Amino acid sequence: MAEKIQHKDIVPESCLGKRFDQTIAEMFPEYSRSRLKEWILAGHVQVNGEVLTKAREKMYGGETISIETQVEAEERFKSQNIPLNIVYEDDDILVINKPAGLVVHPGAGNPDGTVLNALLHHCPQVDVVPRAGIVHRLDKDTTGLMVVAKTIAAQTNLVESLQAREITREYEAIASGIMTAGGIVDEPIGRHSTKRTHMAVTISGRPSVTHYRVMEKFRLHTRLRLRLETGRTHQIRVHMAHITHPLVGDPVYGGRPRPPKNATVELREVLKGFKRQALHAAMLSLFHPITGEQMTWHAEIPQDMVALTNILREDSKLNETPDF
CATH class of the missing domain: 3.10.290.10 (RNA-binding S4 domain)
Known part of the structure; x- marks a missing residue:
């Protein structure tokens, strides 16, 4: 083919x-x-x-x-019957809600069992589309919405839309520390100088812009809504760590769990046991690459982040200073 x-x-x-x-x-x-x-x-x-x-x-x-x-046809990668949570599909594009733990593209340490392998099984025609139609990626343990092109024409237009910053991607996250207001992180991101699998804010990096706003404040954590202008590797994780508010559970940029003073045993255990970055691609909006129609999708917050939010909310209530 x-x-x-x-x-x-x-x-x-x-x-x-x-x-x-x-x-x-x-x-x-x-x-x-x-x-x-x-x-x-x-x-x-x-x-x-x-x-x-x-x-x-x-x-x-x-x-x-x-x-x-x-x-x-791309013969290096094999088709695998891996379930996909399909949010939307037509002849040109596919939107999925990716779970935690699923790698997007095969690479070192992950030769198969990825979104790409699943796409080759679900719609075999993408074997002639570069990268099997994958336009942008989510980290292995980041959940949420991804758009995939099913034809070369659709991929070409989606790539152009990404570069023109016409695709809106919003994320929900839970960060360490108390953040009083939203803001913008406009710092270049590139490969870390010594840790080659890590990214970092560096003068020689590529321009990277992340907008964030505070959705809910807890005693020592903050729930955020973030919007990407650019799409660098690990961008939100790197930018939040750079401003000293790393994401809860981030195994690379997060550091040790930070429970608030007098935290319950349950909260300490939940923070300690949260083994992935608390980051979810909650909203995706774009102009359809063929019809030009504006389309928007939303993905519910995954249960692990909901549970974490609930226990942080309960901790805040338990430790409220009473009004006299």
């Missing part, structure tokens, strides 16, 4: 002096750099009607780049 790919576009003037491979990656972001490089080397990309296989060739702007190739 294969799908024919044809594209033609003009190199923008902003690419003056940039390498051919960098330029084509900017012009066609729906495809990975490695895939584009393969097409260049295979002679499937032309500049002004001539095949160009030199990735380092400099661009001037104004050239016509055309791609004509085929995307073969």
